[in-house]
Amino acid sequence: MSEATIGDVARRAGVSTTTVSRFLGGQQVRAADLIRAAVADLDYRPSPAARSLRSGRTRSIAVVVPDVTNPFFAAVVKGAEAVARRDDYHLFLSNTDEDVDREAAVLADLVGRVDGAILAPTVESDDAPLRAHQAGLPLVFLDREIEGSAMFDAVLVDNGGGSRQVAEHFLDLGHRRIAIVNGTMHSTPGRQRREAFLDALKVAEPQVHEEHGDFREQGGYQAVMRLLALEHPPTAIFVTNNLMTVGALRALHDLGVRVPDELSIVGFDDLDLAQLLMPPLTVVERPMEEQGALAMRLLLRRLRESDDVQARRIVLETKLVVRGSTARPRST
Amino acid sequence: MSEATIGDVARRAGVSTTTVSRFLGGQQVRAADLIRAAVADLDYRPSPAARSLRSGRTRSIAVVVPDVTNPFFAAVVKGAEAVARRDDYHLFLSNTDEDVDREAAVLADLVGRVDGAILAPTVESDDAPLRAHQAGLPLVFLDREIEGSAMFDAVLVDNGGGSRQVAEHFLDLGHRRIAIVNGTMHSTPGRQRREAFLDALKVAEPQVHEEHGDFREQGGYQAVMRLLALEHPPTAIFVTNNLMTVGALRALHDLGVRVPDELSIVGFDDLDLAQLLMPPLTVVERPMEEQGALAMRLLLRRLRESDDVQARRIVLETKLVVRGSTARPRST
């Protein structure tokens, strides 16, 4: 057991606990060497609980994501953790499983337990984050927002830009029957990717089908199954997140649809093996670990500053990476 | 701010703080209804810091993994988090990046900050975990062990079984020039997978090449590059983890090697897209989220019991899933 307390150190160094506390806090102290020695001898480690109770700060940050097994969020967590560690902060992780109630419970519970949270909210219409903030939880939004989060720091991506590039790419190739597999429309990426894509298609007035998934693999699978059961199935599909793309590819595989000969497909977010598929998958990509790292930097910075500093909002670029899963439609 | 303290609640309910504390702890109390109402009215939330300071417990558990972006560890974290949440525990996450020093620092730092930790140690020869345990940190080992961890709870997998199946599969197909791409030999999975594989090959005395990676993608890539530069390259390769398998596949792709016509390949741990590759990848699989969930259950159980309960060790099965990336060698 780490038994030694600050009192033990003080006694051994022949000073008061205050002096030890000051030394620990980085202040100038005459007995620095003695204290250092006492700390080492006793293997003294300050009690985090006592510190928190007294100071009101915990030196830990929560990261609240819908699903850590989504490679995007795993990368975000990794990036955030690295930055936190460098600043001697600890990381709490919460999985909401894309469940609003769970998210609300988690946030309420986090108040007072961490100094702040990075949040990728499940839906845009929930006000649990606002309540948590009012209860004293500094918040940075990551990748997704909620109504009324404009005054918060946020690290977002240009969903519109990437989606528009996909639309233009499809049109350039000559596709006129185009489909989009949407994620949750209540989430920022779901909404933005859809809107920008549909908007960019308008210039050519193609036939557009929409299917709604839930950002999960199953959703992508079923959506594609439905699309290809249409009398005139699309010749090009934009799948708006990575997990649904996996499901979509599985569906195409099961149906024996040849890509890109019979169908062009583009995913949002790169996948580890995307380049190794036959054909290699065309995707919209964006920096992932960096997004997490930036969010953590924003949060730590805000903790240092007064709360009334203006909201900092970072929007990262997205980029269409054309590989082999898109081609001209066969009939053209 | 969550301002209300237990004193406020007590006053409002007309009882002592002791009684409120007991009520909160689940004991029978006469004024239960009044207290419940006061808690609701004041939106009272107990201070975690005060609780920890007084009780010595934090109701949080750390999970220490080499890399969250490895799908296996992401799944482990998810499984562990779900179980922890159900028991009202919080989860700290630490990434060691396969770095022993970082791991040692993390563990030392965790003492007193969490009630226990689930650890997937980087190497087998480090004693930092032992020191942390002696300092009072209950530990459960996950997937990997260290020298002297036999008295600890652990959730492992039958690395030998899966690897042996791969070896037999290769031999059955008629391969006689066989290679293994090892992970870190200082880790449990690295060592066990290698030993069982080589051992099972002995019956047929094939020509065996070994390459050493580090469980990362780059390592797999380079190992395969070296193997295929040999005068008589192998006709079958066993790659001993998922990340290295991705690298290996990338190398084969870059070299234009046709699988399984020119080369058979098997990976350890399934990948999201493994079934969609051309050909679908043959792999050794095992339950992943479950491994994390079990480790968390073991740990929570140990926290409830006295420390001298005998170590519980769970070994999960591994299974070879034959898909399309293995075939008879061409020359046969």
Next chain:
DNA sequence: TTGAAAGCGCTAACAC
């Protein structure tokens, strides 16, 4: 079943 009182280990006023 209840309450009074002590104290977990630390930091922040405040006085020197």
Next chain:
DNA sequence: GTGTTAGCGCTTTCAA
């Protein structure tokens, strides 16, 4: 630059 003192919010003796 240093020490004294008080107290953060809770749980846990102890006695009733």
